[in-house]
Amino acid sequence: MLPCCRSCAGTVMAATAAGLSPARRCVLTRRPVSRRRWRCSAVMEGPEAEAKEKKTATVQSKAGDALEVCRVVNGMWQVSGASWGRAAPAAAVDAMLAYADGGLATFDMADICKDHLLLLDQASASHVCTRSRPLVQCFILDQILHALTKPETRPKGQERLIPPTLASRAHARSSRARAMSSSSAAHTFSPAPPALPQRVRPARCSGFVGPAVESATPGARAVTLSSSRGGADSSLPICRVLNGMWQTSGGWGRIDRADAVDAMLAYADNGLSTFDMADHYGPAEDLYGMFINRVRRERPPQMLEEVKGLTKWVPPPVKMTRSYVEESINRSRKRMDVAALDMLQFHWWDYSNPGYLDALKHMTDLKEEGKIKTVALTNFDTERLQIILENGIPIVSNQVQHSIVDMRPQKKMAELCQLTGVKLITYGTVMGGLLSEKFLDTNVSIPFAGPPLNTPSLQKYKRMVDAWGGWSLFQALLQTLKKVSLKHGVPISTVAVRYILNQTSVAGSMVGVRLGLSEHIRDTNAILSLELDEEDMGSIAEASSRGRNLMDIIGDCGDEYRA
Secondary structure, three states: OOOOHHHHHHHHHHHHHHHOOOOOOOOOOOOOOOOOOOOOOOOOOOOHHHHHHHHHHEEEEOOEEEEEEEEEEEEEEEOOOOHHHOHHHHHHHHHHHHHOOOOOOOOOOOOOOOOHHHHHHHOOOOHHHHOOHHHHHHHHHHHHHHHHHOOOOOOOOOOOOOOOOHHHHHHHHHHHHHHHHHEEEEOOOOOOOOOOOOOOOOOOOOOOOOOOOOOOOOOOEEEEEEEEOOOOOOEEEEEOEEOOHHHHOOOOOOHHHHHHHHHHHHHHHHOEEEOOOOOOOOOOHHHHHEEEEEEEHHHOOHHHHHEEEEEEEEOOOOOHHHHHHHHHHHHHHHOOOOEEEEEHHHEOOOOOOOOOOOOOHHHHHHOOOOOOOOOOEEOHHHHHHHHHHHOOOEEEEEEOOOOOOOOOHHHHHHHHHHHHOEEEEEEEEOOHHHHOOOHHHOOOOOOOOOOOOOHHHHHHHHHHHHOOHHHHHHHHHHHHHHHHHHHHHOOHHHHHHHHOEEEEEEOEEEEEOOOOOOOHHHHHHHHHHOOOOOHHHHHHHHHOOOOOHHHHHOOOOOOOHHO
């Protein structure tokens, strides 16, 4: 029989010269070839044994444990990430069999995950399982051992390709993993892992229990949002500074998912445990699902209670049927991998379509069924908030744009919130970074003279500055904030957020996070400990009042989206 390819031709010639027996198949084409390939662990005699000695080595411990390995080891680091390309498990197993058939039967890998079973269980209930590096490694190890130890696939004389103890352990582990995978398929969400030892960590935001914290109380890290219309179960403790995840939606730089989840853990480890996202913020809800699963596996149960994920639902103005609303909510629950959404914040584009009341009533029903913990709004104006409350919807908060430049929420909305107990969560509070030292003493109107406005948030809030009074007046505001920041030894952005947190009915303020790209944990935590005195508050209020009243130019809260 002639060799089927150049690789086989070289092998046949070498094997013939060494007097080896014929091989079964070509390592590349899998066709039969005329001579047996060299093998590391085959049972050989005579010349074959001499050749084997050059290809294998025995590693042995002082206790007498020994293992014969091929002197050239197949390294499997390359299956650990996308830098080498995506590893398709089936194709990878075929390749490993080809290496083993070719006599290269020793494989080196690493157990990156602390607990394979937990990881496999998570992957079985999550659509992101193919992106789990340790899972791919475990799967490949299990399949190659299974294939090589089956009698019909194990070549004669190759009993020592895989040590029996390793094969038996691998089969026991894979059996447990398959059992857990099949049992977890009956559950919609991942079960909580065993409790881990407690660790010393910074003061937490979400451990607060009791009545709502007054929004102007200095130093308060947490606030409980609640509604008198929804009973005792319509409350949610959150951190007063929220991690905003709009920046994951594109326009701020490429987000690496693994790095992003690591960054979310770092924020939570440092007490910043409330995350705000939306169904349309790119992979934000998926990232939260990956993050909360790591919290379940790698952090104490206490942190799982502290972490809160607030999402938004922004539907088109179509007919709001019960099935449509429930399907949308279930999609977010699945992406975030939670049985109940901590908070669902509802946005509506067109007030002339009264379907928003139908949607909110369906959301209230889903809350009663345990799929939503608290119902909230985003970008609703004062008039519509009052209508919603009059219809008995248990609203706990309204998320609105609010900054030293944009003080519209304090004109009408805050008064209604005081009367009804609804709280405000603010975004745009640092204006995408404009309220910072980076833009002090700059002129962005001259090309290349100042920092570039190269993100969607910078461009959006620059338009707000223009409507409020222009860049020169904004520079005067930054100068005032700089004086206060120097007095307290904190950045301008920290002062800007603290000022808004001190406003009437404000429960929390958003600070955007560029996960895996940059972090500002220290400055963000400083917001919660900063105390502005009357002089500070007065000077900032005076600088803010120099600009135009945006209520007259744009309208009430959220009207910028409906102009």
